[in-house]
Amino acid sequence: MSDTPKTDFIREIIAADLASGKHATTITRFPPEPNGYLHIGHAKAICLNFGIARENAASGARCHLRFDDTNPAKEETEYVESIKSDVKWLGFDWGENLFFASDYFEFFYECAVALINKGLAYVDRQTAEQIKETRGNLTVPGKESPYRDTPPEENLDLFTRMRAGEFKEGEAVLRAKIDMASPNMNLRDPVIYRIMHAHHHNTGDAWCIYPMYDYAHPLEDAVEKITHSLCTLEFEIHRPLYDWVIEHCPVPAKPRQIEFARLNLTYTVMSKRKLLQLVKEGLVEGWDDPRMPTLSGLRRRGYPAAAIRHFCQRIGITKYNGTTDVALLEFDVRDHLNTVVPRRMAVLDPLKLVIENWPAGESEEVEIDNHPKDPAMGTRTLKLSREVWIERDDFQEEPEKKYFRLGPGRYVRLRGGYIVHCTGFNKDAEGRITEVHCEYLPGTKGADAPEGVKCKAAIHWVSVEHGVDAEVRLYDRLFTEADPDDAEGGFVTVINPDSLTKVRAYVEPELAGVEPEFSCQFERLGYFVADQKDHRPGVHLVFNRTVALRDSWK
Known part of the structure; x- marks a missing residue:
């Protein structure tokens, strides 16, 4: 099973940039927000960004692991540590290139001040509802804020007071001054700073104003001198704002944003919000439940990192969204395990x-x-x-x-x-x-x-005399419908009641002493792994079914 990447349009762009001398090397980044655990969709982005750095290592290429931690209300240190663990488990290492968006908060602030002084940003005292009502829609232009033409000196004073904590949440925001009639809704004077009196996992209580993602993202890339900022297709409509921020702020570099299709899988939900709902409502047994599409869940189920990398290489990088049959992922897992694990x-x-x-x-x-x-x-x-x-x-x-x-x-x-x-x-x-x-x-x-x-x-x-008791957990697909996001009544209504079956089994004696994450084929039954958390050698044996010997889903 080879990890050799296919040629794709992104790699062709990078190769041309290197050949022309536009860039001496390539710097990419994987920028997760630490508000949840990574899932199989993130694996595609990880393999792309870190893979390109690995392929161009001779020119000094590198990939940054950067936490986009600009929303303290949803981010936790637990998520930071889980993301670092998952990236390493998948087979990639960022070396010295570990960064946090929060490390650049002062730089973001200075850029905002520069925009204010240029007359390109203003403090808006309207409520969130009023701002939403005046944005217009795809056929109706937005209405300018009554605060839009406030002089820069006054805006700078207000923004300074926002930072000093003189305003409550929702009393003021900083907006970019672009074009309220733009057909691209993202350019209709977007909010670039909001007030949040919340403790931040990295900066503590030093800040009470936080940058919005569309503002912070290009600045993060620029300050790290990213050459190619690779995003999924939903960010394509945000690219004009990305370029606007780069153009009008005092940045040390001008990265290029390129979009590619995200990974969608049948019988799977990829939304962090929905995955969090499954966890909080107790519909699964945590982020690392083996039925979850999280990398920690897949690892606990026994999916090998090499099989996931090969799957990402197989599906490739395209410009068009589509849905991949989860059976293809299961095939790669089965194909890999068949050659490397004992019986x-x-x-x-x-x-x-x-x-x-x-x-x-x-x-x-x-x-x-x-x-x-x-x-x-x-x-x-x-x-x-x-x-x-x-x-x-x-x-x-x-x-x-x-x-x-x-x-x-x-x-x-x-x-x-x-x-x-x-x-x-x-x-x-x-x-x-x-x-x-x-x-x-x-x-x-x-x-x-x-x-x-x-x-x-x-x-x-x-x-009977020499066998050992064990708990075996038979995992299956979490949803009964191929597109649970589209289910009438919501995705939770199509959760598979048979996604987990626990049975008392008997195993050969040698299995009594294996360590957690030992993987093997139970002959004629499927591939199984000693559970990462609950398996205790010689005390309590727990084996999870990774995948059946063949695809029997109907």
Whole structure:
């Protein structure tokens, strides 16, 4: 599985800029707001920005990790630390290039003062409702504020007093003076500063005025001398304001904003607001719930970082929005795990199989390969005994057509061991099969079936005597509809009630000692990982299903 990127229009632009000498190197940035955990959509932006820096490392290219922390009401240190952890886990390192927008607050303020002195910004004392009412719409131009022509000296005095904390929230804002008749609503004298008496995770209580994103974003890029500011398509309509700020403020560099299509996945919501709602309403068990599309959730579910990187490389970078089938992501995860993780045996829906001609109290070692196509992974030794657990659906009282596993009078091989012949079964009062009886065929361990014996299948098993109890969590897609955002009644109405099923299972003894995040294939069942938080070796075993062996979603 290769991480080699496809050629795309952004990389072509960068290559041309480097070839022409416009830029000696490339500086990109990944600028998350620390108001939630990163999700799979952010992975696409991370792979793009850090990937371009890695590809152009010979010219000294770099990618900054910058926290756009301009809204203290929604941002927390917890989110900062989770983002740093996720970026590193995904395989990227920012080195010395870690920045916070809040580190530039004084610079933002100086730029605002420069705009005021040029007559390009003014303090507006209207209410938020009044400002909204006078913005107009796509067919009606906005109405100028009665404060629009306030002299620069007076605006500067008011802005200074705003910073000093003389006004309450909502009593005044600073607006850029651009064009109230512009067809682009973002240019109709946008608010660039608002008052917020809130504690900031990085600057504490030093500030009570905070810049708006559309104002801070270009200034952050400029002060860091970003060459190519890569944004998703929803920022395309904001680009004229981005360029206006760069043009009229005293900045040390002029970055270029380029937009690309964001990642949308079926059966998934990407909105941070909606993900936060799932967490706050207890519809999931936190940001790192394995059903969540967050990177921490995907990691806890057992998704490998390499598979996510490959998925982002596969879907590529385009200029047009679309929706990718989540099955493609699951395919990349399955494809990667198939080659790198060992095999183990576990029984999730246990049915006891008694080998009647096996001596009671005795066991025999069987050697099983850890990977059928990779001898380098070696083998392991398990003990086969008189009683073993098998999967309930590996026995049928009345076998259907093309069913080759166990049934009355039928033969099947126990994985790595002997061929057994079913001799009978027991039922309880409700008619449920409680136990299956069989006899093993001596001489068939590691050997073909004797003449006249039809054995077309091998099944996995766990010794009753030597197996270990475990909790297995069967995760599935969180939503039942491909487009939960479009569901009538809202996305929470189409949450899949079967997105998590917990079962008591039996696993082979070696799994009792594995550490959290150990990943393997439970033979014939799927790929599983020891839970990052709840799995305790030798004490409480918890395994999460990462993905089934094949896509069975309907």
